[in-house]
Amino acid sequence: METVLAFDFGLKRIGVAVGNTLLRQAQPLTVITVATNDARFAEIGALVEAWRPARCVVGLPLHPDGAEHEMTVRCRRFANQINGRFGVPTVLVDERYSSAVLGQRRGEIVDDEAAAIILQQYFNDYAES
Structure with a gap:
């Protein structure tokens, strides 16, 4: 059984979830809201230390036709930084339609x-059975 952390990267907030390869069920964990890059990676480092993930997953935003945009580049960089700073293999997952299933109300942080x-x-x- 391996633990996996996942990140929904944003410029203002980073959503974090956790799960494991045995149950294969994701659970929301926390939202990182600190403003500076150093503070963000300090919080991520604390999560990596606490959960000891075998890998991390980062959502990769794309246009509906699959084309990349500015946030795609930022998310790739973020994934590379997690791998480089913490030595945890990082997988990018297409997140094009992930927000469509959330019934977000105005001002709600999801x-x-x-x-x-x-x-x-x-x-x-993606994960092997």
């Missing part, structure tokens, strides 16, 4: 739930 959807998609589509 980034951790979005991360759980991304992680569940990883378990369903």
